Amino acid sequence: MKFRTIKGTKDILPEETAGWQNVESVIRRVMRNFNYQEIRTPTFExxxxxxxxxxxxxxxxxxxxxxxxDRSExxxxxxxxxxxxxxxxxIQNNLGEQSPLTKVYYIGPMFRxxxxxxxRLRxxxxxxxxxxxxxxxxxxxxMMVLPLEIYKQLGIDHFSLKINSVGCEKCRPAYKQLLQTELRKIFTQLSHDSQVRVEQNPLRVLDSKDKKDRELTAGMPLMNEHLCEECTVHFASVRSLLDALNIxxxxxxxxxxxxxxxxxxAFEITSTALGSQDALAGGGRYDLLVEELGGKQTPGVGxxxxxxxLLIVLSKLNENKIASSAPVIFFVGLDETARIWTxxxxxxLRRQGTCAEVDYLGRSVKSQMREANRQQAQYVIVVGEQELKTKTAKLKNMHTGEETAVSLEKIEIPS
RNA sequence: GUGGCCAUAGUUCAGUUGGUUAGAACGCCAGGUUGUGGCCCUGGAGGUCGAGGGUUCAAAUCCCUCUGGUCACCCCA
Structure with missing residues (x-):
């Protein structure tokens, strides 16, 4: 085969798209109920x-x-x-100037x-x-309720929500130093990755998946024990709101x-239905980011x-089984005249809003019937010389096998 | 970026200690009396056995390299 998808990329095939569309529509519905508006940005920046x-x-x-x-370097x-x-x-479109609070959502491809x-895909x-x-x-x-509600509406009820507070510019630096001092004491015993992080990003050492690192850092001071007054209050509010919502x-x-x-x-939602990549969603507050990117000082969460x-979890739970669309009516044409008529x-009918289908391959009646069946058409109308002459035909219900007379001038489909 | 496992019809897989024209199931196509599907029956198409090299009288089968897939590490959605 000459061309293939790039490593880590996948085709989403016709048989899968109904499931995707269902998930997308639930996302959009919940976002709408929570009053978030969609934003679509370019896929490259x-x-x-x-x-x-x-x-x-x-x-x-x-x-x-x-x-x-790119071509302009x-x-x-x-x-x-x-x-x-x-x-x-x-920032670029001054959305913050148009309203004090902006609530937006997005949905689309990302690349890593x-x-x-x-x-995990690229x-x-x-x-x-x-x-x-x-x-x-x-x-x-x-921000935690949103994904949880989407999961719930899709039929997932088993997940775990982990939360933490990583502090702010007022309390984090002091804690960072404290942690670094502690980490330096056990530096040589840490994994290579963690050693690098001691200087660059000490908080991440605590989040190491390495078993030995975990044991070594077991008694270390935690950020949420060293929060400033403001962060402590904020974190407590988050917890009490979650309690009040019974989450x-x-x-x-x-x-x-x-x-x-x-x-x-900072928070993370994981599912045991996934493999080692078990994070379903993650997010947190980023009060300094807008300013960092050149905007006015603006708090934010996401x-x-x-x-x-999500689709993996749904398939494990046998949820999201959405039937793909099928023709309401399938015409079987017997001869060339009938084929053109059908x-x-x-x-x-299509232009009137009914999903209708015909045979394009010049197949036999039997084959056309098989095709109608394969496509799970609800009804079949066989049209030949006789039907065109009398302007009436039989409407066959493919589910029951029952046939009823219909006028070809005005085809009425039982609802 | 590192490692384990895997690679045979469209799909899921068989294929004995290397030995004739590489099989099955499902799917697909066509038939089973003049114009009717599903079940059933019959037949058919479809494979450079991932690619390249090597060992051998002989390779889907053994060895090497590459490519791809998959799972794990790392990290993350």
Whole structure:
């Protein structure tokens, strides 16, 4: 075979699209109910936008981005996530000047050049939301409720929500130093990856998946134990709002997440139905990011969720079985005259809003009937010389096998 | 980026210790009396055995390289 999809990319085939569309429509419906409006940004941006927002030292920026020079030698990157571009659009179009609070959602492909595995692709799809302009913990909670509600409406009830507070510019630096001092004491025993992080991003050491690192850092001070007054209150509000909404969650003091821009709240939703890539959604607050990207100081919160991973969970639970569309009526033409008539009639019905189909391959009656059956057509009308002469035909119900007379002038389909 | 496993019809898989024209099921196509599907029956098409090299009288089968897939590490959606 000459051409294949690029490693880590996939065709979404006709038999799968009904399931995708169903998921997308639930996402859009829930977003609408929560009063979020869709935003669509380009799939590629200036490389600097991502480097600046996500963080130069993160894995995403340092080794996973699809970056290339375009013909004018500008460095371009295929978006690895949705927040950066959304905020860029927010700033560029002065959305903050038009209303004090902006609530938007997006849905579309993202790109990261990682080694593919279960639940991880190089082009994958995310949906997510951002609320810009308010620092209320209510919005932090809304960002958790949104994906949970979408999952619930799709029939998923088993997931776990982990939350943490990663502090702010006031309390994080002091904690960071404290943690670094502790980490340096056990430096030589840490895994290579963690050693690198001790200086660059010590909080991430606590989030290491390495078993030995976990044991070594077991008694270490946690960020959420060293929050400033403002962050403490904020975190407590988030928790009490979750309690009030009866949403089960777990405080995980080690949760940091891989993007540098989070402040205060960080959260993650995981599912045991997934393999080792078990994160279904993640998000958090980013009160410094808009300013970092050149906008006015604006607080914000958001989340992002993977659609492929959601579909994996749904298929494991045997949910989201959406039947693809089938013709309401299938015409069988017997001779050339009838074939032309059925083709024209099919077009007429289609334009009136009925899904109709004919045979285009010049097949036998038996074959045409088989085709109608294969396509799960609801009704079949066989048209030949006789039918065209009398202007009446038999409407066959393919489910019951029953045949009733219909006028070819005015085809009425029982509802 | 590192590692394990895998690669045979459209699909899911068989294929003995290397040995004739590489099989099955499902799917697809066509028939089973003059113009009717589903079940059933009959027949048919469809494979450079991932690619390249090597060992051998002989390779789908053994060895090497590459490519692709998959899972895991790392990280994340």
């Amino acid at each position: 200036q490389t600097g936008l991502f480097a600046r927002s996500i963080g130069e030292l993160t894995d995403i920026v340092s080794k996973e981005m699809y970056t290339f020079l 500008e460095s371009i990157t295929l978006r690895p996530e949705g927040t950066a571009a959304t905020l860029r659009a927010y 050049q990682e080694r593919p595995q279960a639940g 082009q994958f799809h995310q949906f997510g939301a951002e609320a810009l302009g308010a620092s209320s913990p209510q919005l932090d909670v809304e 089960p969650y777990e405080v995980d003091g080690r949760l940091v997440r891989g993007l540098d821009y989070y402040t205060k709240t 989340f992002a969720a993977g659609i492929e991973r 083709f024209l009639k099919t077009n007429e």
